[in-house]
Amino acid sequence: MTLTATAKPVSPKPGARPSAASRTWRTLSPYAYIAPFFTLFAAFGLFPLIYTAFVSLYRVELQTPGEMEWRGLGNYTALFGDEIFWTALRNTFTIGVLSTVPQLVMALGLAHLLNYRLRGRTFLRTAMLLPYATSVAAATLVFAQLFGRDFGLINYVLGLVGFDPVDWQAGTVSSQIAVSTIVIWRWTGYNALIYLAGMQSIPSELYEAAEMDGASRWRQFIHVTLPGLRPTILFTVVVSTIGATQLFGEPLLFEGSISGGISHQYQTLGLYMYEQGWGFFHLGRAAAIAWVMFLLILVLVGVNALIARCRSSKEAGR
Numbered sequence: 478m479t480l481t482a483t484a485k486p487v488s489p490k491p492g493a494r495p496s497a498a499s500r501t502w503r504t505l506s507p508y509a510y511i512a513p514f515f516t517l518f519a520a521f522g523l524f525p526l527i528y529t530a531f532v533s534l535y536r537v538e539l540q541t542p543g544e545m546e547w548r549g550l551g552n553y554t555a556l557f558g559d560e561i562f563w564t565a566l567r568n569t570f571t572i573g574v575l576s577t578v579p580q581l582v583m584a585l586g587l588a589h590l591l592n593y594r595l596r597g598r599t600f601l602r603t604a605m606l607l608p609y610a611t612s613v614a615a616a617t618l619v620f621a622q623l624f625g626r627d628f629g630l631i632n633y634v635l636g637l638v639g640f641d642p643v644d645w646q647a648g649t650v651s652s653q654i655a656v657s658t659i660v661i662w663r664w665t666g667y668n669a670l671i672y673l674a675g676m677q678s679i680p681s682e683l684y685e686a687a688e689m690d691g692a693s694r695w696r697q698f699i700h701v702t703l704p705g706l707r708p709t710i711l712f713t714v715v716v717s718t719i720g721a722t723q724l725f726g727e728p729l730l731f732e733g734s735i736s737g738g739i740s741h742q743y744q745t746l747g748l749y750m751y752e753q754g755w756g757f758f759h760l761g762r763a764a765a766i767a768w769v770m771f772l773l774i775l776v777l778v779g780v781n782a783l784i785a786r787c788r789s790s791k792e793a794g795r
Contacts, residue, residue, distance in 0.1 A: 526771070529764045529767050529768060530764070530768055532545075532760060532761055532764040533552055533553070533761060533762075533764035533765040533767070533768050534547065534548060534549055534550070534552070534761075535547055535548055535761050536548050536551075536552075536761050537759075537760040537761040537764075538758050538759065538760065539754070539755070539758035539759075539760055540758060542760065548761065552761050552762045552764070552765035553765050553769070555762065556762060556765050556766065556769065561741055561744070561749065562749065562766075564741050564744065565737070565741065565744045565745055565746050565748070565749035566746060568653065568737070568741070568742070568743055568744055568745055569721065569722060569724065569745045569746045569747075571653055572653050572656055572657050572660075572721065572724060572728075572743065572745060573718065573721030573722065573724070575653060575654060575657035576656075576657035576660035576661055576664075576717075576721060576724075577714075577717045577718065577721055579657075579661055580660065580661045580664055580665050580668060580717065581668060581710070581713055581714065581717065583661070583665050583669075584664075584665050584666070584667075584668035584669040584671075584672055584713070585669075585672055585706075585710075587605070587665070587666075587669040588669045588670070588671075588672035588673040588675075588676055589672075589676070589698060589702065591605075591669070591673050592673060592676045592677065602670060602673070604666075605665075605666030605667075605669050605670055606666055606667065606670065607666070608662050608663045608664075608665070608666055608667075609663060609664065609666055609667040611663070613663070613726040613727065613730070614726065614730055616659060616662065616663055617659055617726065617727050617730035617731055618730060620655070620658065620659045620662070620731070621730070621731050621732070624645040624646070624655045624658075625645075626642060626643070626644045626645065626646070626647075627642070629645070631643075631645070646731070646732050646738065647738070647739070647742075648742070649740075649742040649743070652731070652738060652742050652743040653742070653743050655731065656724075656727050656728050656731055656743050659727045659731070660720075660721075660724070660727055664717070664720070668713050668717070671709060671712070671713055672706060672709060672710075672713070674709075675705070675706045675708075675709035676702060676705070676706065678705075679701065679702065679705035679706075683701045683705070684697055684701055687700065687701050707785075711781065711782075711785045714781055715778050715781050715782075718774075718777050718778065718781065719774055719777075719778070722746065722770060722773055722774050722777065723747055723770065723774075724745045724747055725745065725747035725748060725751065728743050728744065728745050728747075728748050729748055729751070731743070735748060735751055735752045735755075735756050736748075736752060736756075737749075746766065746769075746770050746773075747770070749766060750763050750766040750767055750770070751763075753766060
């Protein structure tokens with residue numbers, strides 16, 4: 478008979494130091510795990526941003542992208558001297574306010590209702606996300622039919638209560654209200670679910686203590702819910718501000734015009750940039766508009782953060 482011996486694995490001694498290769502891998506492995514993200518970010522985020530800043534300093538036409546003429550800050554000075562740019566900036570601000578403020582207020586109210594024990598809460602929470610999951614093109618085309626001048630449902634309902642038909646696409650205020658309505662419809666449910674998640678993270682002991690002190694549901698909402706939601710509200714305000722600054726699909730598809738109406742009455746900065754780049758073929762000026770939008774977003778986010786920090790400092794000093 479032949480006996481075969483099995484080799485037992487040699488385990489390292491408890492006091493043995495790891496090898497140099499093992500120490501190197503432990504040091505470099507975290508960077509290897511996050512390297513794909515930073516590689517993609519550098520290729521599709523950082524490089525386009527830097528290259529857009531480079532192009533904004535040149536005169537570049539879409540027909541001849543290889544011929545670049547140095548202009549320095551000429552694209553920016555020409556931009557600030559263009560009256561249509563200031564109209565687009567004003568429209569962006571107005572549509573942003575008309576869509577962001579009602580959207581967040583309605584989302585806060587809906588989240589407060591869904592935070593209570595209601596029948597069919599799961600169905601209602603799922604239904605909240607349906608507008609967000611709908612394509613912006615499909616939603617805008619449907620709302621364009623609803624806001625039609627001659628056969629739109631909105632004008633039909635207004636006629637039933639005695640109002641004259643409104644040309645929603647021709648007027649400045651009416652067209653901006655119509656575009657803002659599309660944005661409100663798409664994003665209210667999304668923000669409501671974010672607020673609902675924030676409300677459910679507030680300790681229930683705070684509500685029980687407020688109820689024992691005789692506080693009504695409204696006072697509980699004011700003194701317990703809102704202070705607990707302050708970081709969430711700041712997040713939604715910042716995200717909504719960025720989205721309002723970059724608004725593009727809704728005004729483009731509302732009438733199908735890159736000029737935002739006959740008199741540019743609802744043309745946003747995103748639509749103005751598209752018009753300059755793909756309508757008039759001025760890629761250099763379009764790149765300058767993109768960088769103005771980027772700097773505007775930084776300023777708005779910085780102002781929101783500064784206001785939140787000042788309020789936190791005042792409350793900490795009380």
